[in-house]
Amino acid sequence: MKTIEQFKFENKIAVEIREMDLFYGNFQALKKINMTIPENRITAMIGPSGCGKSTLLKSLNRMNDLVEGCRVEGVIQIGGQNIYDKAMNLSMLRKNVGMVFQRPNPFAMSVYDNIVYGPRTFGIKKKADLDEIVERSLKGAAMWEELKDRLNKSALGLSGGQQQRLCIARALAVEPQILLMDEPTSALDPISTGKIEELCTELKKDVTIVMVTHNMQQATRISDKTAFFLLGEMVEMGDTHKIFSMPENKKTEDYITGRFG
Amino acid sequence: MVKSENKSEKAAKIVFITAACFSIVAVFAIVLFIFASAFPALQEIGTFKFLFGSKWFPKQDEYGLLPMIVATLLVTVSALLIGGAFGIFTAIFVVYFCPKKLKGFFNQIIVLLAGIPSIIYGFFGMIVLSPALKSLFNAESGNGLLASALILGLMILPTVTSLTKNALESVPRSYSEGSLALGASREQTIFRIDLPAAKTGVLSALTLGAGRAIGETMAVLVVCGNSAAFPDGLFSPIRPLTVNIVNEMGYAMGLHRQALFATGLVLLVFIFLLNGFLAFIKREKKEKDEANRTLVGGGAGEYIYKVRGMGSKILSVVSCLIAAVVVLVLGILIGYILVNGLPEISLDFLFGKPTYKTPTLLGAFVSTGWIILLSLLIAIPLGVGAAIFLVEYTKPGSKLVKVIRVFIDTLSGIPSIVFGLFGMIAFCAGGKSLFAGALTLSLMILPTVIRSVEESLLAVQNSVREGSLALGATKVRTIFKVVLPSALSGVVTAIILSVGRIVSESAALIFTAGSLPMVPSSPLDSGSTFAVLMYNFTAENPNMEAAYATATVLLMLVFLVNLAAYFCEKKWKKNK
Numbered sequence: 009m010k011t012i013e014q015f016k017f018e019n020k021i022a023v024e025i026r027e028m029d030l031f032y033g034n035f036q037a038l039k040k041i042n043m044t045i046p047e048n049r050i051t052a053m054i055g056p057s058g059c060g061k062s063t064l065l066k067s068l069n070r071m072n073d074l075v076e077g078c079r080v081e082g083v084i085q086i087g088g089q090n091i092y093d094k095a096m097n098l099s100m101l102r103k104n105v106g107m108v109f110q111r112p113n114p115f116a117m118s119v120y121d122n123i124v125y126g127p128r129t130f131g132i133k134k135k136a137d138l139d140e141i142v143e144r145s146l147k148g149a150a151m152w153e154e155l156k157d158r159l160n161k162s163a164l165g166l167s168g169g170q171q172q173r174l175c176i177a178r179a180l181a182v183e184p185q186i187l188l189m190d191e192p193t194s195a196l197d198p199i200s201t202g203k204i205e206e207l208c209t210e211l212k213k214d215v216t217i218v219m220v221t222h223n224m225q226q227a228t229r230i231s232d233k234t235a236f237f238l239l240g241e242m243v244e245m246g247d248t249h250k251i252f253s254m255p256e257n258k259k260t261e262d263y264i265t266g267r268f269g
Numbered sequence: 270m271v272k273s274e275n276k277s278e279k280a281a282k283i284v285f286i287t288a289a290c291f292s293i294v295a296v297f298a299i300v301l302f303i304f305a306s307a308f309p310a311l312q313e314i315g316t317f318k319f320l321f322g323s324k325w326f327p328k329q330d331e332y333g334l335l336p337m338i339v340a341t342l343l344v345t346v347s348a349l350l351i352g353g354a355f356g357i358f359t360a361i362f363v364v365y366f367c368p369k370k371l372k373g374f375f376n377q378i379i380v381l382l383a384g385i386p387s388i389i390y391g392f393f394g395m396i397v398l399s400p401a402l403k404s405l406f407n408a409e410s411g412n413g414l415l416a417s418a419l420i421l422g423l424m425i426l427p428t429v430t431s432l433t434k435n436a437l438e439s440v441p442r443s444y445s446e447g448s449l450a451l452g453a454s455r456e457q458t459i460f461r462i463d464l465p466a467a468k469t470g471v472l473s474a475l476t477l478g479a480g481r482a483i484g485e486t487m488a489v490l491v492v493c494g495n496s497a498a499f500p501d502g503l504f505s506p507i508r509p510l511t512v513n514i515v516n517e518m519g520y521a522m523g524l525h526r527q528a529l530f531a532t533g534l535v536l537l538v539f540i541f542l543l544n545g546f547l548a549f550i551k552r553e554k555k556e557k558d559e560a561n562r563t564l565v566g567g568g569a570g571e572y573i574y575k576v577r578g579m580g581s582k583i584l585s586v587v588s589c590l591i592a593a594v595v596v597l598v599l600g601i602l603i604g605y606i607l608v609n610g611l612p613e614i615s616l617d618f619l620f621g622k623p624t625y626k627t628p629t630l631l632g633a634f635v636s637t638g639w640i641i642l643l644s645l646l647i648a649i650p651l652g653v654g655a656a657i658f659l660v661e662y663t664k665p666g667s668k669l670v671k672v673i674r675v676f677i678d679t680l681s682g683i684p685s686i687v688f689g690l691f692g693m694i695a696f697c698a699g700g701k702s703l704f705a706g707a708l709t710l711s712l713m714i715l716p717t718v719i720r721s722v723e724e725s726l727l728a729v730q731n732s733v734r735e736g737s738l739a740l741g742a743t744k745v746r747t748i749f750k751v752v753l754p755s756a757l758s759g760v761v762t763a764i765i766l767s768v769g770r771i772v773s774e775s776a777a778l779i780f781t782a783g784s785l786p787m788v789p790s791s792p793l794d795s796g797s798t799f800a801v802l803m804y805n806f807t808a809e810n811p812n813m814e815a816a817y818a819t820a821t822v823l824l825m826l827v828f829l830v831n832l833a834a835y836f837c838e839k840k841w842k843k844n845k
Binding site for chain 2: 010011012069071074097098099100101102103106107109111113114115116117118120125126127129130131132134135136137138139140141142143157158159160175178179182183
């Protein structure tokens with residue numbers, strides 16, 4: 009049985025995107041994207057709806073493969089490996105590049121079974137090991153105290169915010185190196201949003217986070233780098249405080265000051 | 270003027286309520302009539318002795334049903350194992366692995382399998398399956414437990430497949446996305462996330478399949494071996510409850526006849542138990558108060574992740590293979606009958622004057638036509654009325670609707686042989702007649718009519734109703750002039766489905782409309798439909814040539830019905 013290795017990051021670079029184009033059938037959704045995502049940082053992707061930021065996020069763990077007619081050209085390297093290479097193992101990629109979706113999507117199982125689903129998928133069976141993983145993941149998602157007495161309850165009975173943090177814990181259970189978050193708080197109330205933002209800041213010690221967000225305050229609050237997208241192109245990327253205080257591009261400035269979008 | 274309109278509004282509502290409550294009346298009537306006819310037997314024989322006695326010798330007035338009960342349970346469980354497994358895997362194939370271009374083809378295959386008359390399945394079992402089993406296993410006879418289970422498994426397969434398919438298709442996409450994003454393979458996701466999430470649907474599919482297997486008569490009649498002894502092996506001859514009724518009812522008198530009604534009562538009890546179970550699994554689950562899990566310490570802390578999923582890969586291949594087997598079996602069934610049956614068809618056999626020596630199908634054309642016409646004339650107005658009441662006159666979640674729905678479901682689950690018994694005592698005071706058969710069948714098709722009309726009424730947008738009401742039209746006028754015309758597709762679908770059901774029905778008609786190949790001169794005469802003649806040619810008065818030819822005609826009719834349904838669906842989908 010093949011063992012799943014981790015990606016080896018060099019020079020503090022997690023993801024390197026070069027001259028990447030993405031098509032849905034004849035429609036070009038992303039144009040000539042060039043981007044470098046640093047290790048152990050939170051990178052925010054902002055831009056108006058339909059600008060391609062979610063599409064880009066989903067190409068980082070190849071969830072776009074599920075979309076019919078989707079075609080990627082150019083290079084996306086993680087730890088120096090081109091993930092669109094034929095030899096790329098999807099299980100290896102997605103185990104190391106976890107994802108949290110816009111709407112919480114816990115499985116219709118208990119809290120415990122939700123978390124151990126990933127590890128079990130990769131052949132971890134011993135109860136002691138699974139128990140340890142559950143505890144570590146829930147602690148990692150800062151919800152151990154809340155849930156330690158409800159491990160056998162159905163995950164669907166949790167509140168929306170708890171469900172989303174459970175999904176983060178579920179993603180953490182397989183020890184990803186990168187965590188992709190697709191507007192993870194857009195379906196949540198402000199308190200839950202705050203908890204998740206706090207969690208992200210905690211998590212970046214161990215995990216590289218790439219987050220799509222519609223909420224510009226959120227980007228300023230938690231992200232280190234921000235990339236601005238418009239009509240399938242990346243207009244500008246840089247340190248968050250710089251993008252929001254003195255953007256180089258006029259379009260970026262218009263967007264962050266609320267003139268369109 | 271205004272007043273009289275009010276009156277007609279009220280009258281209309283009463284008519285609709287009556288139509289809707291008809292299902293309740295029907296179920297009660299069936300239970301009461303069967304019970305009343307069975308009661309003397311239970312009293313005389315003793316309920317316990319009847320249920321648990323192991324000897325069935327009508328000539329010596331010994332009536333012990335246990336061997337038949339055991340046979341029914343055994344054959345149902347085995348059919349469920351075979352048909353259930355094949356059905357679930359076929360559904361998995363159609364939903365996940367079937368190439369897009371073949372999806373329509375497979376859906377039609379499932380519809381076709383569901384539409385083939387049970388007597389044809391029995392015939393197929395008799396001429397192909399049993400001989401094959403006999404030579405394959407070197408058995409004395411191919412008939413018996415295994416043959417019955419295989420044929421019943423094939424028959425419940427479409428039920429299990431289509432319901433499992435619906436359940437799998439309604440699993441939220443977000444589940445599988447969540448699993449794929451964790452690195453699970455597509456196959457792992459299907460078998461570990463989607464299938465468990467569809468568990469309730471799969472379980473109801475199996476329950477309905479079990480109901481179908483328990484109540485099936487004609488398909489097992491000719492392959493079961495028909496011996497009222499305890500089964501002791503795969504090839505031991507058995508006699509399920511349904512076969513017990515259909516075999517002996519023709520000549521039974523007095524206590525014997527009552528004992529057969531009691532057999533029907535036992536069947537009904539089984540079906541009601543299954544219905545209860547179905548309601549139990551469908552009811553909304555409250556969160557269970559389970560003991561919390563306590564974690565033991567001592568995990569390694571560092572783990573080796575491995576690429577797994579061979580098991581699910583194998584299961585995926587299995588599902589493709591099974592789907593291929595299903596197509597193959599259907600192909601053999603149709604091919605074998607057509608190849609042997611087409612040469613037997615002649616103008617004379619179709620439309621010639623029948624005699625006892627040379628039966629023809631002329632009578633079947635007339636009888637089937639009459640029964641279709643009469644049943645539709647009764648069931649369509651009743652069903653449309655009931656559907657109108659359920660959709661237009663009730664609030665969602667109303668108790669009355671829930672009760673009515675339970676009874677409609679119950680009615681649709683009652684085995685056709687029990688409908689036959691009921692029709693025999695309720696409608697055949699003046700002897701068997703096409704009219705009595707049509708009355709019986711109209712009860713059987715009523716649930717289907719109500720359901721498909723209801724669906725199309727629900728699809729009519731509320732704004733259409735409001736538009737008419739806002740112009741000052743009354744509710745009844747709105748329903749008849751605006752809502753019903755837009756729901757016409759449902760009525761036509763109901764008619765097509767009903768025709769299909771009527772054409773393939775035989776068990777309910779044998780004791781109500783008759784089984785001889787004579788040409789009826791009026792609806793009050795007895796006469797037999799194609800399916801009943803088919804039964805006559807296979808079981809009562811074996812005549813292979815006639816059986817092949819009739820099977821071919823029946824298959825053609827089923828093709829026609831399916832074709833009509835297919836084109837209607839296509840047309841309406843386009844219009845929407």
